[in-house]
Amino acid sequence: MSAVSTLQGRLAEFDEKRLLLLATFVPFTLFFVLVWGVPIGYALGMSLFSDPTGAAEFAAFANYAGVLTSELFSTALFNSVVYALSSTILSLVLGLGLALVVNREITGGNALRTMMIFPYLLPTLVVIFMWTFLLDPNVGAVNQFLLDYGLVQEPLAFFSSTQWAMPAVVVASVWKYGSFAFFILLARLQAIDPNLYERARVEGASTWQAFRDITVPHLRGAILIIILVRGIWMFNKFDIIYLATRGGPLDATTTLPIMVYELAFRGSPNFGGATALAGIMFMLLAAVAVVYFWVFEPEQEVAN
Amino acid sequence: MLGLGKGPAGKYVSQRTQERVRRVSVILTALLVAIFVSIPVYVMIAIAFQPATTTFRGGTVNLLFDSFTFENFVLLFTDTGTPRYLFNSLIVTASSTLLATALSVAAGYGLTRFEFRGKTMAARAVLFAYMFSPIVLAIPLYVIFFTLGLLDSYFALTLALTGISAPFGIWLMWQYFQTVPIALEESAWIRGASRTRTLWEVVLPVARPGTIATAIFSFSVAWNDFTMARVVMSQDEMYPITVGASLFLDRVTIGWSETMAAAVLMSLPPFAIALFLQNYLLQGFNVGGLE
Structure with a gap:
């Protein structure tokens, strides 16, 4: 050679x-x-310019000040927190409950699992069609049920009453996103060594004790991740709320993402304000991401 | 580790009773969830496949399925823009799925197989993008596409959709390639195969399950998307089905029956995935799942 x-x-x-x-x-x-x-x-x-798409003029942080002091901002921030917290926690409870059930290998567990995939993959619009119909004051099955059993005297216009719009959006969101927690927790549950439970049972531990001392510690990491990641996604959720209520009635479901959209595309476009709000959301997300990277070190999974 | 005998439950209730209580609560939960999940789906299907006159007979809603028809679908195709919307959806979904999957596989391979500085930074950038809010990205994309004259184009929407689906795809393939032992490639090299040939004939076939999972996730992001399309597309003939059909409820000429028929059409791909490809999807959940 x-x-x-x-x-x-x-x-x-x-x-x-x-x-x-x-x-x-x-x-x-x-x-x-x-x-x-x-x-x-x-x-x-x-975000640093006034009227950035027209006669742009440097305005430093005027847009930020404008957004932060507007009345809608505090409402939207409050709504975002309420929506993110309630939908995340309810999805987690639902997902955890069902994951524990399916993990018991009951008859039909596999069918249940397949069923749970479906809402998660359905387009958001389809989910909103379903729930708009079910919760409709005139034709909706939920109102018919409530009326038949005398639980309400008048049909409730869920999506268009200031009182019920947020709970209605949360229910539709939990229906769609509950399976996210379910699949992650199910995977963790199935990775727990069954011998641990066997040993606990032999030693006379109660079901509750086994759950508290074996199941919960194994799930803790996954639960924290779900709260964090799902929470961020719900905080930033635009489509499901917009499709259900457009942020109304009377801003009752206007969250920060809805407010960004309204600023940019409703009436006279205010891209300075919209991008400033986007910047604020970006920084909020960055702050959460720093905590996430610092506590969980997810990059260790690939960069070792 | 186990606080045995401390809890009151363990002391006073026999294990057999506990087992019974647990069994009942398991079945009850399963039943409740099954009902909660299936009722909306059933309602959608019933309204879509019943004649409107049957559904809304006599002032109440009848969902018992006593007659079956395709007339709602026929109306949907003849009286609304649905064929065009579906066509648009197919084009952008297909192109962004292809683009995101190719990008993810290439990036995943490169990120695992080559040593470079700043791997941590790259991982954090991918994860940050993965958690990001689509609407926050949509606003500047709108302005950029507007400036470039690209609004109302398949290209712009494809790029925007790839923007939100690729970060997770990259993350998934990055993790997936770590499970593919490099020894496979090395033995191919030793036997004289070039790197490129090894890539095509060894690496990609082994990585197929991860690739399919990535494609499924990218597909559902694009098929599902409302936000990006709402922002990027402003002409009716460019709307994908999600945006086009979202206007149905505001139109008096389109009733619930056609609307639910459109919902059924939009549900077909997710349904097929849930039935035939769920194992790939579950694999995706092991590394995090998607919005």
Whole structure:
């Protein structure tokens, strides 16, 4: 074997490796720069100008001050927190309950699991169609049930009453997103060594004790992640609320994402305000992400 | 570890009684959840496949399914923009699924197989994007696409959809490739296969389950999407089905029967995935699931 051909082989190998390196990293980098970096940077930039899409004028933090002091902001922030907390916790309770049930390997457990996938994959619009119909004051089955059993005297217009709109949106959200917690918790449950329960039973532990001392510690990490990640997603949820109520009635379901949309696209567009609010949401998210990275170190799963 | 004998329950209630109580509560929970999940689906199907005159007979709603028809679907296709909406949905869903999956597989492979500095930063960027709010991304994308004259184009929506689906896909493939032993590739190299050939003939076949999971998640993000399409598309003939059908409820000419027929059409792909591809989907949940 001559030295030349070895060298050529090495060069070919080197080139191929470089080509692969390019083929994998260039799209990845381009993607993050073009679809994430540029828009976010652009939005943060725009948020510092008054009327950024028209006669842009540098306004420093005037947009931020305008958004933060507006009356709607505090309402929207409050609604976002209420919506995120209630829908996350209810999804978690539902998901945990059902995961414990399916993990018991009851008859029909597999059918239940398949059934749970379906709401999660359904387009949000379909979910809203279903619940708008079910909760409709004239034709809805829920109102008919309530009337038949004398629980209410008048049909309730769930999505269009200030009192019931938020609970109605939360119910529809839990219906759709409850399975997220379910699948993650089920996977964790199935990873617990069954011998632990056997030993606990032999030693006379009650069901409750076994649950408290075996199940809960194994699920703790997953539950915290669900609260954190699901909570962030629900806090930022736009489509399900917008489709159900457009943020109404009387801003009763206007959350921060709805407010961003309204600022940008309703009436006279206010992109300065919209991007400033987006910037505020970005920073809120970044703060949560810092906690997430610091406490859970999720990057350890890939970068070791 | 176990606080045995401390709790009152363990002291006073026999294990057999506990087992019975548990059994009953398990079955009760299963039943309640099954009802909660299936009633809305049943209502949708019943309204879609019954003639409107049967559903709304005599002032009350009849959901007993005593007659069956496809007339709601026929009306949906002849009287509304549904065919066009479905066509638009198919185009953007297919292209963004392809783009996001290809991007995720390539990035996942590169990120696991090459050493580089800043891996932690890359992982955090991916995770941050994965948690990000679509509407916050949609606003600047709207302005950028507006400036470039790209609003109301398949290209813009495809890019926007890939933007929200690819971070999770990348994360999934990144984790997936870690489970594919590099020894497989090394043995192929030793036998003289080039890196590229190894990639096609060894790596990609082994990575197929992860790739399918990524494709399913990207597909459902795109098929499901309302937010991005609402912002990027403003002309009726460019709307995907989610945006087009969302206007049905405001139109007096379109009733619940056609609306639910549209809902059934939109539910078909998720239904097929739940039935035939659920194992791939569950694999995706092991690394986090998606919005």
